[in-house]
Amino acid sequence: DVKVTQSSRYLVKRTGEKVFLECVQDMDHENMFWYRQDPGLGLRLIYFSYDVKMKEKGDIPEGYSVSREKKERFSLILESASTNQTSMYLCASSWAVPGEQYFGPGTRLTVT
């Protein structure tokens, strides 16, 4: 069974703090993704990575950065959290062929 885990289910941070969201997958997937989900907007892609140390911007990369030092781990970094980054963050992974992505349970981040 594919397992994608995220470091926290709920997180509350203050404006201006640096925030790290961690994601780990156990299926040796090449591709990993970070999305945010907001009501009425669906899932929007922030960043993705198709290999270790490789990263590509998605649709809404502003205010975020990522790190992929190991194949199984993909981190999302909010350099200086702002209230408009309050959202549900979802990590996903997949093999390197068109097909389904496997999602983690999500992290509900609140920035106050």
Add this chain to the structure above:
Amino acid sequence: DQQVKQNSPSLSVQEGRISILNCDYTNSMFDYFLWYKKYPAEGPTFLISISSIKDKNEDGRFTVFLNKSAKHLSLHIVPSQPGDSAVYFCAASAGGGANNLFFGTGTRLTVIP
């Protein structure tokens, strides 16, 4: 600009009846389509997919139909069950090594017992 659209934010259906969820897309390069189901406080889970070389794919109670000329796909759930109550996301891919998915905004299905 939203390349995948789900124009119905919500749908209510009686238990045992058919649920039909619709999705439209604008990018003619999309060649693979998926439906995901999401319960509150959980990540989306894959439900069913269809390649552009087919017009129908069936898996148990779930059937996806693809109309390429209309750039439209639909998910049929028959019979609907209360456990099907969730948010359903349509997604599309244009292939490529990273198989990026473009998601719709979701439709909340409520199956009334």
